[in-house]
Amino acid sequence: MMSNMKRAKVAIAFSATLLSSAAIPTAALAGDNKVYSGSACQPETSASNQQFSRAAGQFSVQGTTSINLHCPVVRDITSGTENGSAGPLAFVHVFSRNAQSTTLQCELRANQPNSLSFQFQKLTIALSGGATGTPKKHVFNFTGPVAQTANGAYEVVCSLPPGTGVASYSIAE
DSSP states (O other), X not given: OOOHHHHHXXXXXXXXXXXXXXXXXXXXXXXOEEEEEGGGOEESSOOTTOEEEEETTEEEEETTOOEEEEEEOOOOOOSSSBTTBSSOEEEEEEEEOOSSOEEEEEEEXXXXXXXXXXXXXXXXXXXXXXXXXXXXXXXXXXXXXXXXXXXXXXXXXXXXXXXXXXXXXXXXX
């Protein structure tokens, strides 16, 4: 049989465990970072002259036609602010297999709910040519948070010429 003192200690330990675990779900979701493979991205149109591949988690533009690429983001902080900041931060890892200099452009978009308007930050880079078989790599770093509204959706949109691609992208809320 358990003494009153022992029962009190067990009750205190149980209460402390219960209270500490109650805070975990909120803390686990706050300020998280999601990393997506480039193969999650989709071409803007399904034109028959667009040639691309999805391999090793990457999206690569092939053939002779540039592609506008939309990369989805799962948003789990849907209020009007991201942990007290104005919006998410993002990194997009792009590459070029071209021997000549190639210009790549990506945007981080915060789409407004129920409308066609959005806020965005656009970055552009000209990657110089590299040795054959050695892709040039670059990371677009979206450091200025894109203003967003409650229940809006995020996406990364890139304009990619032939011989380039998206390896991965990440969003920090």
